[in-house]
Amino acid sequence: MAIFVNKDTLVVCQGITGTQASFHVKNSLDYGTKVVAGVTPDKGGTLHLGLPVFNTLQEAVKETKATASVMYVPASQLKAAVREAVEAELDLAVSIAADVPLRDMLEIKAMLRGCKTKLIGPNTPGIITPDEARLGIFPVDIHKKGNIGVVSRSSTLTYEAVLSINRAGLGQSTVVGLGDDILIGVDFIDVISAFNHDDETKAIVMIGQLSGPFEEAAAEWYKRQHNKKPVIAFVAGDAMPFDHNMGYAGDILTNGYVSVQDKKDALADAGMIVVNTVSDITKALVNLK
């Protein structure tokens, strides 16, 4: 089962002809991902990595029946790329773009409201369902198929969490990187909720970090759920000295400055298993068994 993507998901790549895109799409194809087409304006009709290239996403989707897109477009073109994905009524769009302007994300989030298209990212390693599908830039050789769902704000700590799960002799159902920009597509709640409904997922590992209200929102939501799976949570940034922004507006939205300990307390209070280091995830999983 897994969530969002599996071995049958037909994937199209927006911006397929770029250097980084070529490297990672080739890895994804070798991994077994069903990438069926690419989109690059003005290169329609050509072949790239053995895949047909289309001028627009609309054409690519019409020809191939793809339901998901992995986007290797630069930050400045993300808004246009997401609009195409929404218009093509895709189920999923994944953006790895870094440095996306906040105003563009504000407009993208408004665009996605009430649509069926889910956006993962931007500024994320993407999503991977081990041995089935890889959309993004995840390293190919560290994941193992299994029953633990992973969701993380940090890219690199996602890999760290995966290694901790492997060390417990377990594997992953699906791994989702949320990205750590001010505004993001899917959040902890969207992903944990999907894992709760996925038969293959038995427990969830969640990696949060300093700043932003996403962990608190997840805690508040999780507390209210009835049929829920165990969540092991880690929040990074405890050693980080207090670093205030220039104004107060951010702190007003969180009703005062929020520390990593505040986040951990909220998650523990909601019934999650909170660990102090990423490697403690291994122990916590062994204890669950």
Added chain:
Amino acid sequence: MNIHEYQAKNVLKHFGISVPNGKIAYTPKEASAVAVEVSSHGPWVLKAQIQSGARQSGFFLEKSAGVAGGIRLVKNRRAVASETEKMLGNTLVTIQTGPKGKVVNKIYVEAFQKVKKSFYLGLTIDRITSELVLLAANVPDGNIIEKAINNPDEILHLSLNTLGTTSQQQIQHIMKFLKLPKRTLPHLEQLVNGLHKAFLGLDATMIEINPVGVTSSGELLALDAKISLDDNALFRHPDIATLRDDSDLDERKLQARRYKFTYHDFSGSVGCIVNGDGLALSTMDLLKEKGSGAACFINVKGGVDKDKIANGIKIIMTNPRVEGILLNILGGFVRCNLIADGIIAAAAEAGLNVPMVIRFEGTNKDMAHEILNNSHLPVIWADTQEEAVDKLLKEMEAAV
């Protein structure tokens, strides 16, 4: 990117927002001269231009600056010059600057404005609703954070659209919430519309007017102004990008930025090289747990250019406070082999005189191991970040 108060006020004027008359001065003589230009008579307000809030309640590290904070009310021109002299070149510490404070090298001289009342107004992004939100509150004692903690219901949250048009209904709502006198209505409309358009038009991440002053005629004045701009959107605003003031950034931070990396200083002795903020945070957490701490870290996230990576690593290698180097890389987009090449190039130029523990995982890890083993650099390998921290701290202890 943050800009100074005087720059923010200048920018906001273009969006129809009223601000008191003011001019910037770099010397006491200049301050005295501009004082008469902004107002024919006193009092004047002298405002230290550092990028921080809470300047009024701040204090100077140097005795010569006197006991007053970074905002000073003066009655005559002689005092304009003497108080400016006391502040210039000295270090102002506020709750937002950290204990090191920031050096004041310019003073904003402003005409003092008598106001009937004042209130807080801020625009920022609500990360949960993914909307632009306006925050407003009457804060008689000026302590907006205290209110956020103890009486959050007394702060208005109002979602604003992405078009830059605030509705009549929303303006009325703010009027009522703040209990503003009727004659302020047209002024509030102009102020809120101006801020709304400024936020979107400037690609801001935060605009804060703390406080807005209400004059006896109902006019609304931005008595202070803070603007944070989105670094990711500066390419759309070449004119605003020139307002950047790097005078309080150190050389290493600037160097790192040249290669699109981020660099931070701390008080410990371990130099960390990582590829991601989360990894940086968790590495620092581990060091803290083991009773040590980071001297600095550089985040080479997104680095796929060998020369840039080498230059980034050199910034850590040449920091005299670094007694050991911890390299923790989880390759995804970043490829371990390019980092290995970067280490060799950096060590060839800067020399490797302290212990270095390396932990590679992910994309092209094996290639990276081979490259470094062939180079015969005395690096120590670790498989996990815990092992890396343990090995490094042991080496550093042995080196003392």
